[in-house]
Amino acid sequence: MSIFSKTALMAATALTLAASPALAQVEIQWWHAMTGANNDVVNKLAADFNASQKEYKVVATYKGSYADTMNAGIAAFRAGNAPHIMQVFEVGTASMMAAGKAIKPVHELMKEAGEKFDPAAYLPSVAGYYSTVKGEMLSFPFNSSSTVMWYNKDAFKKAGLNPDAPPKTWPEVFDHAKKLQGAGYASCGFSTAWITWVNIEQFSVWHNIPIGTKANGIDGFDTEFKINSPVHVKHWANLAELQKTKTFDYSGRTNTGEGRFTSGECPIFLTSSAFLGNVKANAKFDWANAPMPYYPDVAGAPQNSTLGGASLWVMGGKAANDYKGVAKFFTFLSDTDRQAKLHTDSGYLPITTAAYNKVKASGYYKDNPYNETPLKELTNKPPTENSRGLRFGNLVQIRDIWAEEIEEILTGKKTPQAGADAMVSRGNAVLRQFERTVSR
């Protein structure tokens, strides 16, 4: 390169730098775990925000699965270069809450940045999940879902069942599943993804029975599990019995078995309401969803359901001006029209009451009732001590332990009672371990 062109290049670079507004822009790093259609939603939100103002630039980066994203964030924090915003799934909530100075509580952030922020504007069952006992919101609810029962209407017709009257109770589900097996669905009458989320966490909340003491851990780290109650044990006994004939067939610990519904193998499948996009794209049959089943002999059931999905955590130790940008971005996300559109586009729940009412008023749910099922479940009854939410440290690890015991029960290696007792004792050991690390 000649001296002349080098100088010219330098001059040109200097000029562009001076002229570009990017120089003054503050970058906000946002790590997330959204794939497919929901990844597009995230990128569009960032792009729209960046176009709406000049001061800040949100950079959205996909970091793998929920667990991967959380681990990447933790590792980055330890290395001193954490992102500003990190999407953490609901299971990681307790661990994040205990993270002390590693996080910046959202209520504090909004106050310091002078952004208008009213916690009461958010759906109580959503905001409650991510708030302290005093009602201070710690993380910003982003994508929320709940468990619903998906069913194959064509299969129901084939088995002589009414496709517009889905089973309401567990005994009805068992009965339907047996009939469906006779109509050509022999390898799987019904199944569930997220075996522990659906059959322990949501199951307990929906039946208004405690998962653990201290309001499911919300009131303190010294909580103990209660999931070996007669109702829990009865449910495991039923599933273990039905597993023998594949009326119920186990589909694994996470949601990798969801394909069994869309492929038409399992005609009844309990999983997240956010399965919607996948069902729309892949199911080549007439489908619908319905609220989770319950045992009619349990007093007060069904109660209300609890959340799945994720929230946005703000990491600690950043500059005040960066936090201002994050706060502006959260205000942008809370906008009623934007929330309403997010809800109808992604299948995730609206997080503000105003957005829910707006979608309701538009008549959207008349044509798309399956989008309202999780909302109806969440708001079915005013939450109780047992149904407000749950907060257990190291729940990711505990879920694996529970799944191990469930696998023992379903294969008949342990009785339902022995398995449930082990879930409690082994789960408690992890809770004590968590308490040990956070309380010193």
Next chain:
Amino acid sequence: MEKRTVFSSYAIPAALLLPQLLITIVFFYLPAGQAVWQSFQLEDAFGTSTQFVGFENYQILFSKPEYFKAMGVTLIFSSAVAFMSLSISLLLAVMANKHIAGAGAYKTLLIWPYAVAPAVAGVLWLFMFQPSLGMVSGVLKTWGIDWNPLLNSNHAMILLVMAATWKQISYNFLFFLAGLQSIPHSLIEAASIDGARPARRFWSIVFPLLSPTTFFLLVVNITYVFFDTFGIIDAVTGGGPAGSTTTLVFKVYHDGKSGGDLGLSAAQSVILMILVVGLTAIQFKYIERKVSY
């Protein structure tokens, strides 16, 4: 007479050793030392508070029956994988060493899987054997086998052993092939002339002469199964069903990653390190005697 290079000072030999020493220190001794140090500490996932707790992590570890179960699983898994991968690759190497058309292509194809990442290898096998959608499980079903690695621990273990073995065959194959090619033809020809049949020639001449390679591969394979298989386990079974495929190294990875408990995870890796060092020492002391170089 001994051949010996004599250096006039310590500077040159020290300089020649330095790069290797540096690499060993930076990539082995420092991390290993850090693991030992971390195993005596209690730390939250974010590292905001750290406390010295002595042997508490070890006490907790040995009070758990799951840890001993994982040891048993590791024993079964490692012996199955080491035996399978060594015997299959030896068989393939002997075949490929013959003068056949297209031997080069066979060799390339056999070496190929070594370049596949463990997690990818795991997912590949997972897809083939997925109970409701997998191709192989479909065939198994028509044979009347109710293939279900999600609940049947034997099926899960078989699947893992296959995936881990497949991944290691290429490496072993490469060494066995090189070992076979270095055996002088004159020896085998002489045996043929004496009337030894192929099987006899193999067991009496080829196999003993291959013993240095076999011994080296045995050590490498055991180390591979002990340390490098957590990616495959994570992708294929996640340690399930009911902990029946949770090996020691998977537990290290899992307790540290999803449990966020680095102290306990470090304590496990220290024990694993001691186990593998001990195992290798035993191999060198007792098995190496049978090796003729």
